[in-house]
Amino acid sequence: MLASPSISPLEPQDVQQALGLQNEEGDTFWLSWPNTPNIFGIKLSGEGNALYGFCIAQHVFDEVEILSIVVKKALREKGYGHKLLHNIFDIAHSKGATNVFLEVRPTNIPAISFYKKHGFKHIATRRHYYKNGDDALIFKHILQQAST
Numbered sequence: 001m002l003a004s005p006s007i008s009p010l011e012p013q014d015v016q017q018a019l020g021l022q023n024e025e026g027d028t029f030w031l032s033w034p035n036t037p038n039i040f041g042i043k044l045s046g047e048g049n050a051l052y053g054f055c056i057a058q059h060v061f062d063e064v065e066i067l068s069i070v071v072k073k074a075l076r077e078k079g080y081g082h083k084l085l086h087n088i089f090d091i092a093h094s095k096g097a098t099n100v101f102l103e104v105r106p107t108n109i110p111a112i113s114f115y116k117k118h119g120f121k122h123i124a125t126r127r128h129y130y131k132n133g134d135d136a137l138i139f140k141h142i143l144q145q146a147s148t
Contacts, residue, residue: 005052005080007087010041017051018043021070039067042087044080055084057092057100064092066102076110085118093143100143103129103136115139 010018018041041056053071057064066088071081092100103126104111120139129136 005044005046005083007042007044007083010043010054010056014041014043014051014054018054018070021051021054021072022068024072040091042084042091044071044084053080053084055088057088059092059095059097062096062098064088064095064097064100066100069102081114082118089141089143098143100141102139104139105130105134106137107134112137112139115141 036058038060039056039058041054043051044053046052051072052075053069055069056067058067069081069084069088071084089100100120102115102120104115106112106125118141120141122137123140124138126136126138128134
């Protein structure tokens, strides 16, 4: 039985483990966040501090862009992606962001379905965005304002 996972900040010492998870899952985002202003990350850890997933995002003015969100394939469909995403929404809101953006390949149907389920809307397409020539679909989520 898996230990109940916990969310915490992604720290520079987590980079190697995060890179390993990224490579396992076929994600190609380069983890440059520890040295880049306005970029922050969170991790989802479980038993023995094992990395179950992580999310890296960038805050600029009133927007947050998700640069990478990864959950181990063996642990998908357990609500861990939901937990990461909603923690990013909370952080974005606390930073004064009103919108969250991300890019996804049109061939990544499970991710597109996940994002739509969580309120993201497809707003544009960047043609030939990825190194291999794939387009990038741009999605936007409008953060709800806290009630006063």
